[in-house]
Amino acid sequence: MGVDLNIVVVGAGLVGSELLRQLATSPRAGEVSLRIRAVARSKTTQRHPRGLGPPEFQGETVETSLIGLSSYADEGNTVVVDCTASSLVSDTYEHWLKSGCSVVTANKLANSGPLKYYKALRIAQNGRPVRFFYEANVGAGLPIFTTVRDLIATGDSVIQIDGVFSGSLSFIFNEFGCGNNFSSIVLRAKELGYTEPDPRDDLGGIDVARKVVILAREIGIDVELSDISVKSLVPAALQDVSPEEFLKALVEEGFDDISAQASSAVEAGDVLRYVGTVNAKTSLCSVGLGRYPRSHPFGSLQGSDNMVSIRTERYSKQPLVIQGPGAGAAVTAAGIFADILRVAALTSRC
Numbered sequence: 001m002g003v004d005l006n007i008v009v010v011g012a013g014l015v016g017s018e019l020l021r022q023l024a025t026s027p028r029a030g031e032v033s034l035r036i037r038a039v040a041r042s043k044t045t046q047r048h049p050r051g052l053g054p055p056e057f058q059g060e061t062v063e064t065s066l067i068g069l070s071s072y073a074d075e076g077n078t079v080v081v082d083c084t085a086s087s088l089v090s091d092t093y094e095h096w097l098k099s100g101c102s103v104v105t106a107n108k109l110a111n112s113g114p115l116k117y118y119k120a121l122r123i124a125q126n127g128r129p130v131r132f133f134y135e136a137n138v139g140a141g142l143p144i145f146t147t148v149r150d151l152i153a154t155g156d157s158v159i160q161i162d163g164v165f166s167g168s169l170s171f172i173f174n175e176f177g178c179g180n181n182f183s184s185i186v187l188r189a190k191e192l193g194y195t196e197p198d199p200r201d202d203l204g205g206i207d208v209a210r211k212v213v214i215l216a217r218e219i220g221i222d223v224e225l226s227d228i229s230v231k232s233l234v235p236a237a238l239q240d241v242s243p244e245e246f247l248k249a250l251v252e253e254g255f256d257d258i259s260a261q262a263s264s265a266v267e268a269g270d271v272l273r274y275v276g277t278v279n280a281k282t283s284l285c286s287v288g289l290g291r292y293p294r295s296h297p298f299g300s301l302q303g304s305d306n307m308v309s310i311r312t313e314r315y316s317k318q319p320l321v322i323q324g325p326g327a328g329a330a331v332t333a334a335g336i337f338a339d340i341l342r343v344a345a346l347t348s349r350c
């Protein structure tokens with residue numbers, strides 16, 4: 001039987017606008033009829049009772065009320081899709097779930113924030129025809145959480161997850177071996193738009209740590225972000241200076257220590273990679289620079305690809321490896337779209 005799904009998109013930046021485009025070109029995905037009922041930005045929301053469409057997704061403009069978006073649940077199956085990086089939005093998930101809206105998110109804040117709220121979001125789904133999915137939290141559109149869930153649901157148990165989870169850091173370390181030093185590669189990554197405007201946001205490792213927290217929790221480890229051992233690539237002396245001073249120091253002083261480590265690794269036929277690890281046996285999680293032989297799966301990484309290696313009881317000799325672009329609007333939006341279809345498939349059975 002077909003299912004109608006109301007979609008409320010919160011955030012129409014890079015990812016949100018690409019998602020709207022993908023949804024508009026697939027208004028019927030199999031048995032599911034998708035209606036974009038509202039697009040909420042920080043200040044204003046566009047809405048239309050019969051659904052918004054391209055090219056501009058224009059409708060009635062009202063002031064954004066995040067709490068008020070839950071009213072769509074009174075009109076049928078509804079999913080609220082978070083395409084922001086806002087805590088105001090992620091703090092509203094519990095209300096939406098309890099009001100009968102499913103939630104799909106690319107925003108990492110709820111799943112990597114306080115464990116109490118993480119658990120409250122799982123409890124809020126109990127006994128309600130709602131779902132909470134977040135495939136795009138790690139590896140953009142790569143099927144990481146669906147794979148981990150399938151492994152666990154079929155009786156396998158995870159031993160360890162290792163991953164290169166940052167596209168920008170993947171690019172930076174994949175460039176070593178071409179005779180460059182660390183500073184020049186960071187500057188090039190910044191010029192190419194792979195890093196945040198202040199590259200310390202990538203080099204500090206917190207974004208990778210958030211992804212590690214979310215994966216650890218997925219396999220049942222109760223961990224807080226503050227429990228993760230994070231080895232930042234930013235020298236202590238440059239952590240608190242202004243972005244301009246940091247970039248000046250990067251150019252003038254370089255990051256000799258990391259360049260030396262990389263050269264020594266390359267000479268020995270190894271590679272350096274910035275890796276997040278979840279050890280299910282010890283429940284320990286870490287984020288930092290590691291040295292791997294070129295023959296290791298991480299040795300074959302290219303460009304800004306992500307790679308996740310999942311070692312389980314069944315995949316014990318050779319880990320299960322998932323690799324591909326871990327950022328970019330098109331792949332991220334496709335990961336979110338797939339979650340929306342999963343919501344539709346599951347809510348139609350409730």
Ligand SMILES: NC(=O)c1ccc[n+]([C@@H]2O[C@H](COP(=O)([O-])OP(=O)(O)OC[C@H]3O[C@@H](n4cnc5c(N)ncnc54)[C@H](OP(=O)(O)O)[C@@H]3O)[C@@H](O)[C@H]2O)c1
Binds near residue numbers: 014040085086088326
């Ligand atoms: N870009 C990628 O490749 C990628 C990959 C994986 C995951 N993600 C995640 O996807 C999310 C979105 O990324 P993006 O690159 O699309 O960011 P972006 O271009 O900066 O867009 C963010 C959008 O969020 C909106 N927003 C902020 N606060 C809001 C609020 N309180 N209520 C409603 N809307 C609000 C902003 O609208 P206003 O302009 O009105 O403030 C803006 O349109 C982030 O969590 C990011 O980590 C991105």
